Amino acid sequence: MAQQNAKSRHKDPVEVENPKVNPDPNTNQVKDPExxxxxxxPMTGAQASYLKTLSEQAHDPKAYDPELDKAEASKRIDEMKHKTGR
Incomplete structure (x- = not known):
């Protein structure tokens, strides 16, 4: 019986919603970069790489600036994603 009670307290991993797919709107997972x-x-390596790729795809070499900080890079990435239709 103890095993059954312990088992019933834990949800099956398949039943737990994936927060990456369906984030809870009441959490602070999405924050304004400001x-x-x-x-x-300084921006991360991943941000730098992605921004460089997006700037090349948008034919806008000035969009990539290695001196951007994380928040500025995030905003620029969003702009470039919109510009490239990604």
Missing amino acids: DWVTGHE
Whole structure:
């Protein structure tokens, strides 16, 4: 009986919703880059790579600036995604 009670307290992993697919709108998973605690730090390697790719696809070499911080890079990536239709 103890095993059955312990088992019933834990949800089957298949039943648990994936927050990547369907994030809870009441959480703070999505923040404005201006509100990021680390937004002033240099952009990450992944951001730099993605921004470089997007700027090439958009034929806008000035869109890539290696001096951008994380928050600025995020905003620029969003702009380039919109411009390229991604």
